[in-house]
Amino acid sequence: MEIAIPLYDRFTALDAVGPYEVLSRLPGARVRFAAVDARPYTTDTGMLTLLAETALADMPHPDVLVVPGGPGTPQALADGRLVGWIAGAHATSRWTTSVCTGSLLLGAAGVLRGLEATSHWLDLDELEHHGAVPSGRRVVEQGKVITSAGVSSGIDMALTLSAHIAGDAVAQAIQLAIEYDPQPPFDAGSLRSAPPGIEQLVRAAVAQRDARS
Amino acid sequence: MEIAIPLYDRFTALDAVGPYEVLSRLPGARVRFAAVDARPYTTDTGMLTLLAETALADMPHPDVLVVPGGPGTPQALADGRLVGWIAGAHATSRWTTSVCTGSLLLGAAGVLRGLEATSHWLDLDELEHHGAVPSGRRVVEQGKVITSAGVSSGIDMALTLSAHIAGDAVAQAIQLAIEYDPQPPFDAGSLRSAPPGIEQLVRAAVAQRDARS
Numbered sequence: 309m310e311i312a313i314p315l316y317d318r319f320t321a322l323d324a325v326g327p328y329e330v331l332s333r334l335p336g337a338r339v340r341f342a343a344v345d346a347r348p349y350t351t352d353t354g355m356l357t358l359l360a361e362t363a364l365a366d367m368p369h370p371d372v373l374v375v376p377g378g379p380g381t382p383q384a385l386a387d388g389r390l391v392g393w394i395a396g397a398h399a400t401s402r403w404t405t406s407v408c409t410g411s412l413l414l415g416a417a418g419v420l421r422g423l424e425a426t427s428h429w430l431d432l433d434e435l436e437h438h439g440a441v442p443s444g445r446r447v448v449e450q451g452k453v454i455t456s457a458g459v460s461s462g463i464d465m466a467l468t469l470s471a472h473i474a475g476d477a478v479a480q481a482i483q484l485a486i487e488y489d490p491q492p493p494f495d496a497g498s499l500r501s502a503p504p505g506i507e508q509l510v511r512a513a514v515a516q517r518d519a520r521s
Numbered sequence: 522m523e524i525a526i527p528l529y530d531r532f533t534a535l536d537a538v539g540p541y542e543v544l545s546r547l548p549g550a551r552v553r554f555a556a557v558d559a560r561p562y563t564t565d566t567g568m569l570t571l572l573a574e575t576a577l578a579d580m581p582h583p584d585v586l587v588v589p590g591g592p593g594t595p596q597a598l599a600d601g602r603l604v605g606w607i608a609g610a611h612a613t614s615r616w617t618t619s620v621c622t623g624s625l626l627l628g629a630a631g632v633l634r635g636l637e638a639t640s641h642w643l644d645l646d647e648l649e650h651h652g653a654v655p656s657g658r659r660v661v662e663q664g665k666v667i668t669s670a671g672v673s674s675g676i677d678m679a680l681t682l683s684a685h686i687a688g689d690a691v692a693q694a695i696q697l698a699i700e701y702d703p704q705p706p707f708d709a710g711s712l713r714s715a716p717p718g719i720e721q722l723v724r725a726a727v728a729q730r731d732a733r734s
């Protein structure tokens with residue numbers, strides 16, 4: 309099974325690496341990091357670089373695509389080669405998935421019209437521009453299309469997908485292998501649970517990041 | 522604040538990228554992926570390559586070190602340049618941390634003598650060879666030394682560390698920014714919770730991987 313994770317400049321690392329860590333453990337799976345050009349891509353922080361070893365043109369029909377998000381998504385949306393590849397890959401894929409603002413790229417490729425979908429909470433409303441119905445759920449399944457919420461949600465999405473592909477026992481073995489028994493020290497990971505003032509801290513940090521870029 | 526994440530061949534990607542995704546968001550933090558030689562390093566699956574842009578020799582005294590684990594740990598334990606660097610960095614660090622079998626590297630560097638520590642559940646007993654007391658907890662704090670359990674636990678560890686470094690509100694804002702509101706589809710992430718037979722599936726997959734390598 310060929311699994312493509314397309315990269316682009318200023319993607320968010322965990323969006324891509326979380327699902328990779330799960331899906332690469334599926335029996336017979338081959339995960340390929342791909343991009344418009346096969347070259348190194350640097351993440352949103354500027355502190356980490358991953359290699360895209362495959363050109364998108366050389367991998368037109370993966371079985372599974374996992375599209376990550378990040379602050380680079382708006383620029384990526386304007387790249388017809390990436391968006392066109394997503395549309396073409398989706399036409400023949402078994403599963404088409406996204407993490408975080410990767411769903412906006414699915415949307416631009418016409419994948420989400422009339423479907424419920426999710427994204428990072430900061431960008432959820434943007435989905436409406438692509439004809440999707442925003443959902444507050446963490447993992448949203450619509451037939452072969454699965455979108456997930458911000459950054460870390462890709463781990464949950466990939467375990468859900470693993471169960472569909474290989475059965476519950478294999479997915480559970482992957483969960484145990486990566487010891488995914490989450491125990492965050494705070495309950496602040498969603499707008500529902502975050503204490504007062506935390507949302508504003510995040511918005512201020514994002515504004516500062518965007519001002520720098 | 523300088524944060525070093527040392528890489529080596531056949532490390533596990535999420536061990537490194539989980540803490541990176543959290544700690545890179547600390548105000549004033551600079552995360553550097555470092556290694557004996559500054560070059561690309563390929564992960565345990567052979568499907569992903571990250572760049573170590575800094576040589577360990579050029580970063581002898583980071584404020585924080587985060588040592589990842591993976592199937593490459595046994596080979597890394599035999600590399601005196603890496604183990605020696607950990608010992609030297611620990612001598613002056615503010616925080617010395619590990620994920621998964623990264624704790625065995627801390628142990629080899631003499632960091633864990635007499636301390637409680639943890640690792641991936643498959644390798645927990647190995648800690649005794651380094652004078653540490655194995656603990657079943659997910660994140661184990663002993664003064665400035667923090668070890669965490671398998672692979673995904675580095676996210677929890679890094680949030681705990683973020684709170685120590687920058688306060689609870691900043692750690693909570695990072696948690697909300699990465700939308701870390703875990704909802705795994707199964708409760709199988711620890712030996713305590715995994716259904717019968719799942720541990721054996723993991724052990725069989727590991728044996729198969731080790732036979733190939």
